Amino acid sequence: EKGGYATFMEKEIFDQPHAVGDTLLGRTDETGRLVLDELRISEEQLGNVDRITVVACGTAAYAGMVAKYAIEHWTRIPVEVALAHEFRYSDPIVNERSLVVSISQSGETMDTLMAVKHARELGALTISVCNTHGSTIPRESDAVLYTHAGPEIAVASTKAFLAQITACYVLGLYLAQLRGGAFADDAQAVMKELHEVPAKIEDLLGTMDRVREIARFMADTRSVLFLGRNVGFPVAMEGALKLKELAYIHAEGFAAGELKHGPIALIEPGLPVFVVVPGPDSPHDLHKKVVSNIQEIRARGARTIVIAQEGDEDVVPFADEVIRVPQTSPLLQPLLTVVPLQVFALHLSTAKGLDVDQPRNLAKSVTVE
Numbered sequence: 001e002k003g004g005y006a007t008f009m010e011k012e013i014f015d016q017p018h019a020v021g022d023t024l025l026g027r028t029d030e031t032g033r034l035v036l037d038e039l040r041i042s043e044e045q046l047g048n049v050d051r052i053t054v055v056a057c058g059t060a061a062y063a064g065m066v067a068k069y070a071i072e073h074w075t076r077i078p079v080e081v082a083l084a085h086e087f088r089y090s091d092p093i094v095n096e097r098s099l100v101v102s103i104s105q106s107g108e109t110m111d112t113l114m115a116v117k118h119a120r121e122l123g124a125l126t127i128s129v130c131n132t133h134g135s136t137i138p139r140e141s142d143a144v145l146y147t148h149a150g151p152e153i154a155v156a157s158t159k160a161f162l163a164q165i166t167a168c169y170v171l172g173l174y175l176a177q178l179r180g181g182a183f184a185d186d187a188q189a190v191m192k193e194l195h196e197v198p199a200k201i202e203d204l205l206g207t208m209d210r211v212r213e214i215a216r217f218m219a220d221t222r223s224v225l226f227l228g229r230n231v232g233f234p235v236a237m238e239g240a241l242k243l244k245e246l247a248y249i250h251a252e253g254f255a256a257g258e259l260k261h262g263p264i265a266l267i268e269p270g271l272p273v274f275v276v277v278p279g280p281d282s283p284h285d286l287h288k289k290v291v292s293n294i295q296e297i298r299a300r301g302a303r304t305i306v307i308a309q310e311g312d313e314d315v316v317p318f319a320d321e322v323i324r325v326p327q328t329s330p331l332l333q334p335l336l337t338v339v340p341l342q343v344f345a346l347h348l349s350t351a352k353g354l355d356v357d358q359p360r361n362l363a364k365s366v367t368v369e
């Protein structure tokens with residue numbers, strides 16, 4: 001059932017082109033318009049939404065952070081991301097005009113379920129992004145947008161994460177389409193590009209030998225940092241989370257802009273730092289800014305492992321290692337940039353002789369608060 005792979009996690013990482021492709025399947029008509037009849041929420045009701053709150057835990061919350069950047073850009077609707085357990089026991093500003101989107105692979109995470117119930121009590125419209133048919137959270141929500149990643153067996157999430165990001169993109173683009181005009185035109189163009197991503201993930205997965213080698217050399221590493229910006233920021237945090245979960249290594253993800261406000265003090269000779277570099281076409285000169293971050297940490301002796309787009313030569317002088325990802329537009333990059341980080345954590349865990357599929361102290365779904 002592992003399909004020739006040594007672990008479920010490896011199989012699931014290699015399943016990711018399908019997880020993304022299947023989550024896109026059937027969600028556009030022949031003209032390329034998004035069709036989400038399955039939501040069974042009227043366009044009027046969705047059109048009424050003036051604020052979105054995403055609630056989730058763990059990896060799913062990082063998918064929510066990616067969604068925030070994308071949905072705000074595409075729709076101009078404010079999006080907030082809250083850890084479900086924090087949302088539930090705060091005093092959230094949520095009302096009849098709010099859309100609360102929960103994200104959960106299992107659909108059974110108690111913290112997320114409690115947040116959804118609370119949101120409904122407050123009058124919000126609730127949509128569940130979920131991978132498990134008939135599970136509790138979709139049943140307790142007004143609507144569900146299923147991710148079609150297939151069953152995820154390994155405790156640490158990989159393909160469900162990519163599917164969650166994809167479903168959130170679909171939802172955001174659908175909301176953009178409802179807004180009409182230029183919003184709708186842009187949505188169609190992005191959707192077209194999104195359909196090209198599964199093949200790019202497939203290509204990327206064919207180039208992971210060097211990542212495996214780097215992981216093997218690093219079996220004794222005690223601490224690893226991850227830097228990213230914009231949508232690369234949640235990717236950095238997810239890279240760090242994977243390493244904690246799978247290899248029991250102290251790891252932290254930072255927003256690259258925050259470096260000079262504290263984390264740079266951690267940089268010492270030999271410290272491995274992964275940097276998720278925005279594509280050269282990213283807005284606001286983000287690419288240049290991150291390249292200068294790499295330069296700064298390299299000057300302090302960090303060992304820089306850089307995730308950069310094919311053709312990006314600016315990173316080369318400051319990178320100890322360059323891991324290439326295929327080109328795509330800036331907001332879609334997480335579907336590619338996170339893959340080498342997953343592969344790295346998988347092989348580091350293996351190199352340490354650990355149980356990749358069943359890491360210590362963790363459960364696949366946590367059904368207590």
Ligand code: BG6
Nearest residue numbers: 057058059060104105106109157
């Ligand atoms: C944690 C899992 O307990 O729950 C993570 O170890 C997962 O992998 C998180 O991301 C949320 O789970 P779910 O099922 O709600 O997506």
